[in-house]
Amino acid sequence: MTLNNVVVVGASAAGLTAAEALRREGYAGKLTMIGAEKHFPYDRPPLSKQVLAGTWEADRVTLRQDDALSTLDAEWLLGTEATGLDVAARSVRLADGRVLDYDGLVIATGVTPRQLPFGHELAGVHTLRTRDDSLRLRADLVPGRNLVIVGAGFLGAETAAVARELGLTVTLVDPLPAPMIRQFGAEIGGALADLHAEHGVRLELNAGVAGLSGVGGRVSGVALTDGRTLPADVVLVAIGAVPNTGWLADTGLSLGNGVDCDEQCQAAPGIVAAGDVASWVHPDLGTRIRVEHRMNATEQGIAAANTLLGNGKPFAPIPYFWTDQYDVKIQAYGTFPPDTELSIVDGSPSEGKFTAEYRRGDRIFGVLGWNMPKQTRALRARALATPVA
Numbered sequence: 061m062t063l064n065n066v067v068v069v070g071a072s073a074a075g076l077t078a079a080e081a082l083r084r085e086g087y088a089g090k091l092t093m094i095g096a097e098k099h100f101p102y103d104r105p106p107l108s109k110q111v112l113a114g115t116w117e118a119d120r121v122t123l124r125q126d127d128a129l130s131t132l133d134a135e136w137l138l139g140t141e142a143t144g145l146d147v148a149a150r151s152v153r154l155a156d157g158r159v160l161d162y163d164g165l166v167i168a169t170g171v172t173p174r175q176l177p178f179g180h181e182l183a184g185v186h187t188l189r190t191r192d193d194s195l196r197l198r199a200d201l202v203p204g205r206n207l208v209i210v211g212a213g214f215l216g217a218e219t220a221a222v223a224r225e226l227g228l229t230v231t232l233v234d235p236l237p238a239p240m241i242r243q244f245g246a247e248i249g250g251a252l253a254d255l256h257a258e259h260g261v262r263l264e265l266n267a268g269v270a271g272l273s274g275v276g277g278r279v280s281g282v283a284l285t286d287g288r289t290l291p292a293d294v295v296l297v298a299i300g301a302v303p304n305t306g307w308l309a310d311t312g313l314s315l316g317n318g319v320d321c322d323e324q325c326q327a328a329p330g331i332v333a334a335g336d337v338a339s340w341v342h343p344d345l346g347t348r349i350r351v352e353h354r355m356n357a358t359e360q361g362i363a364a365a366n367t368l369l370g371n372g373k374p375f376a377p378i379p380y381f382w383t384d385q386y387d388v389k390i391q392a393y394g395t396f397p398p399d400t401e402l403s404i405v406d407g408s409p410s411e412g413k414f415t416a417e418y419r420r421g422d423r424i425f426g427v428l429g430w431n432m433p434k435q436t437r438a439l440r441a442r443a444l445a446t447p448v449a
C-alpha cells in the first residue's frame with residue numbers, strides 16, 4: 061500500500077529520526093508529528109550531564125535547527141497528547157478531542173520515570189526525564205545542600221557525580237550492593253562504588269526506602285527501612301522508567317514489554333514502534349528486548365520507517381550505551397545478561413582504564429570500556445553472541 065498520511069506520536073529522538081528516514085527514502089505524503097512536550101525534539105543525555113552541571117545552556121540540546129525542521133515539511137502538534145488509538149479505523153485521538161486519520165503510524169512515546177509510592181508531592185523531590193525536569197533539579201542543586209538520590213542506576217550515578225562537583229553532600233541509596241549492578245554486574249558495580257566513595261558520595265547500599273518526610277511542604281528526610289532517616293534538602297528519585305503505553309490500552313496491540321513488535325519493528329499492519337517504548341525480537345539474540353539507549357532510538361527510528369515503507373528487514377543492532385561520571389567514560393556495546401562472566405581484555409581497573417568482555421560459555425554478549433573508547437570501539441564487532449575466535 062502506498063502511504064500518503066503518516067502520523068508520528070512522540071516528537072523526540074526516535075520519532076524525529078523515523079520522520080527524517082521516511083523523507084530520505086522518498087515519502088512525499090502528509091507527515092504529522094504529535095508531541096506531548098512543548099519543545100521541538102531535543103537530546104536527553106546532556107540533561108544529567110552538561111545541562112545539570114550548568115556548563116551547557118538548555119537550548120544546546122535542541123536536535124535540529126529551524127531550517128532542518130522546515131525541510132522535513134511536517135505539521136508539528138506540540139504540547140499535544142495522543143490519548144487513544146483505533147487500529148481498525150486507523151485513527152489517533154488527541155487530548156483536545158481531535159481525531160487524526162493515518163495510513164501509517166509510528167509509535168515513539170518513550171518512557172516515564174517510575175515514582176515512589178509516596179512523597180512526590182513534597183517540594184524538592186524530583187524525577188529526571190525532560191529538559192524542564194533538568195532545569196528544575198539544577199535550580200535545587202545549591203552547594204552545601206544534602207541531596208539524597210534514590211536509585212543507583214546510570215541516572216542516579218551521573219547525578220551524584222554532577223552534584224558532588226557542584227559542592228553538595230550526596231547520598232546514593234539502592235537496595236542492591238553496588239551502583240549500576242543491574243546493567244553491568246558486580247565487578248563494574250564495585251568499581252563504580254569505589255569511584256563514588258573516592259569522590260565523597262555516601263553510599264547506602266543494600267538499603268530500602270520506607271518513606272519521605274517533610275517540613276512545611278518541603279522534603280526534609282528519607283526514611284530507610286532499617287529505621288534510620290537521612291537528612292535531605294533535595295531528593296532525586298531515579299528508580300527506572302515505564303513505557304508510555306497508557307494511550308494504547310484496549311487497542312488490541314500487545315503491550316507486554318512496551319509496544320511488542322516483530323523483528324522488523326512492526327506492531328500491527330501499518331503500525332511500527334521505535335525507541336525506548338518499543339520491544340522487538342532481536343534476530344541474533346532470539347529474544348525480545350527493549351532498549352532505553354540514545355543510539356537505539358536513532359537506529360530503530362530508521363528501521364521502523366523502512367518497515368512502514370515496505371522496505372523492512374530484521375532489526376539487528378549491537379546496542380550501544382555510554383555514561384560519564386567524574387572523569388570516567390564508560391562505553392558498552394551489546395548486552396550484559398547476569399549469567400555472563402566478565403574478563404578483562406586490555407588495561408586494568410587499577411590503572412583506571414580497561415576493556416572487558418562479558419562471556420557465557422564460548423560466546424561474547426557484550427564489551428565494555430572504562431576510559432578506553434578507541435579500544436572499546438575496536439571490540440564492538442565481537443559483542444552480541446559472537447563465538448569466541
Ligand SMILES: Cc1cc2nc3c(=O)[nH]c(=O)nc-3n(C[C@H](O)[C@H](O)[C@H](O)COP(=O)(O)OP(=O)(O)OC[C@H]3O[C@@H](n4cnc5c(N)ncnc54)[C@H](O)[C@@H]3O)c2cc1C
Pocket residue numbers: 069070071072073074075094095096097103104105106107108140141142143168169170171188189190215304307334335336337351352353354355357380381382383384
Ligand atoms: C537524563 C537522561 C540521560 C540519559 N543519558 C543517556 C546516556 O548517557 N546514554 C544513552 O545511551 N542513553 C541515555 N539516555 C536515554 C536516551 O535519552 C533515550 O534512550 C532516548 O531519549 C529515547 O528516545 P525516544 O524518542 O525513544 O523517547 P523519548 O526521548 O522519551 O521521547 C518520547 C516523547 O514522546 C512524548 N510522548 C509520550 N507519550 C505521548 C503521547 N501519548 N502523546 C504524544 N507524545 C507523547 C514524550 O513527551 C517524549 O517527548 C538518557 C536519558 C535521560 C532521561
